[in-house]
Amino acid sequence: MAEDTSKEESAPGWYADGLRHVWRPYAQMKTAHPPLPVTHTHGSRIVLADGRELIDGVASWWTACHGYNHPHIRQAVARQLADMPHVMLGGLVHEPAATLARRLAGLLPGDLDHVFFSDSGSVAVEVALKIALQYWINTGAKGRSQFIAFKGGYHGDTTGAMAVSDSEDGMHALFAGLLPRHHLADLPDSDDRLAALDALLAQRAGDIAGIIVEPLVQGAGGMKFNDAIVLKRLRALADKYDMLLIFDEIFTGFGRTGTMFACEAAGVVPDIITLSKALTGGTMGLAATVATKKVFDVFWSDDPAKALMHGPSYMANALACAAANASLDLFESEPRLRQVAALSAALEQGLAPCRQMPGVKNVRVLGAIGVVEMTRIADLNALRARFVDEGVFIRPFGNVIYLTPAFTISPDDLAQLAGAIIKVIRTL
Numbered sequence: 001m002a003e004d005t006s007k008e009e010s011a012p013g014w015y016a017d018g019l020r021h022v023w024r025p026y027a028q029m030k031t032a033h034p035p036l037p038v039t040h041t042h043g044s045r046i047v048l049a050d051g052r053e054l055i056d057g058v059a060s061w062w063t064a065c066h067g068y069n070h071p072h073i074r075q076a077v078a079r080q081l082a083d084m085p086h087v088m089l090g091g092l093v094h095e096p097a098a099t100l101a102r103r104l105a106g107l108l109p110g111d112l113d114h115v116f117f118s119d120s121g122s123v124a125v126e127v128a129l130k131i132a133l134q135y136w137i138n139t140g141a142k143g144r145s146q147f148i149a150f151k152g153g154y155h156g157d158t159t160g161a162m163a164v165s166d167s168e169d170g171m172h173a174l175f176a177g178l179l180p181r182h183h184l185a186d187l188p189d190s191d192d193r194l195a196a197l198d199a200l201l202a203q204r205a206g207d208i209a210g211i212i213v214e215p216l217v218q219g220a221g222g223m224k225f226n227d228a229i230v231l232k233r234l235r236a237l238a239d240k241y242d243m244l245l246i247f248d249e250i251f252t253g254f255g256r257t258g259t260m261f262a263c264e265a266a267g268v269v270p271d272i273i274t275l276s277k278a279l280t281g282g283t284m285g286l287a288a289t290v291a292t293k294k295v296f297d298v299f300w301s302d303d304p305a306k307a308l309m310h311g312p313s314y315m316a317n318a319l320a321c322a323a324a325n326a327s328l329d330l331f332e333s334e335p336r337l338r339q340v341a342a343l344s345a346a347l348e349q350g351l352a353p354c355r356q357m358p359g360v361k362n363v364r365v366l367g368a369i370g371v372v373e374m375t376r377i378a379d380l381n382a383l384r385a386r387f388v389d390e391g392v393f394i395r396p397f398g399n400v401i402y403l404t405p406a407f408t409i410s411p412d413d414l415a416q417l418a419g420a421i422i423k424v425i426r427t428l
């Protein structure tokens with residue numbers, strides 16, 4: 001029998017015993033490298049079972065905006081756990097949920113005042129789509145069941161959310177035949193594309209409930225940036241053809257692009273906004289779908305049939321709401337947006353050398369998002385492993401190597417992340 005390698009020796013018992021029962025995300029598990037066993041996190045560090053410490057460049061899928069284990073969030077969750085971890089929201093309500101809803105309404109622009117809580121981003125998108133569909137039903141309009149969505153867009157992995165994501169080069173092509181068909185358009189980022197979208201809307205206005213877009217950055221679809229002018233045009237088109245405008249800010253919300261919400265940078269108020277990822281500062285799953293007064297008023301009625309029929313079991317989980325309130329405290333008490341601005345400049349400077357390197361197609365930075373787009377990445381698994389060898393956790397996908405660190409990352413750690421990217425690209 002083969003002897004254990006040193007790696008296996010250092011792996012904890014739970015790893016060997018349990019791993020084969022864990023179905024991993026977005027992975028061909030047979031050929032993907034085995035996942036790294038993690039035992040602790042702190043700040044911008046991920047501590048592995050063998051004692052190695054990786055500098056984190058991803059912030060756990062963009063959630064851990066204050067770094068891991070922030071004491072203020074931990075204390076808030078611990079306090080809430082002692083009082084009440086959870087109670088259903090049907091017929092009951094609690095302080096953490098009411099306070100969080102009030103605070104979100106206060107932070108969001110315009111009269112985005114009515115907050116529906118759920119447990120994940122995908123579900124928040126499902127709720128946004130249902131609200132938009134029922135908005136038209138409640139107003140008596142018939143047949144408005146389609147959405148305009150955009151190439152390169154990603155709105156989640158549940159079926160309704162997949163149906164408004166770009167399946168061409170997205171993660172959902174397999175299911176295309178099963179999903180309702182919506183309109184996948186080009187973002188109106190040129191006069192020609194604006195005219196084409198205007199023509200489509202003019203022709204189909206009676207079928208369309210709303211327009212859904214990720215403002216400023218299409219994240220999981222390839223870290224593609226779009227301009228504020230695109231969002232202004234979408235607002236104008238939605239108004240012209242009387243459609244609801246949905247901004248999916250699950251990635252961009254809570255400072256990631258430099259303002260608290262991306263819509264602020266464009267001066268545009270959508271009719272519905274979805275939030276999740278950094279809402280709890282990376283502590284636990286929580287999402288919100290927030291609607292304007294105009295939308296909410298259509299559901300407010302003496303008619304029971306006009307109520308929104310949705311209600312997750314763990315809706316507004318008290319621990320998650322406590323974490324989210326604590327995360328919002330940190331945005332108030334610490335200079336997060338200034339840190340994002342500094343981070344933006346540091347990413348710009350740190351990644352600049354990549355511009356001249358062979359195989360690099362484009363380098364771009366917005367807020368705390370730094371992207372090195374390659375012409376192609378031949379072996380993602382190998383590239384990911386190279387980063388771990390360099391002592392960093394960076395997870396390229398498609399043709400994109402990106403950094404979305406915690407806003408609190410130290411200049412030294414950030415320099416090491418950028419340095420690792422430069423070093424690894426040089427060897428490709």
Ligand SMILES: *Cc1c(COP(=O)(O)O)cnc(C)c1O
Pocket residue numbers: 120121122123125154155156157214219220248249250251276277
């Ligand atoms: C991550 C993401 C989602 C899905 O959120 P989950 O919590 O993973 O379900 C939806 N929209 C955008 C823009 C996202 O980045």
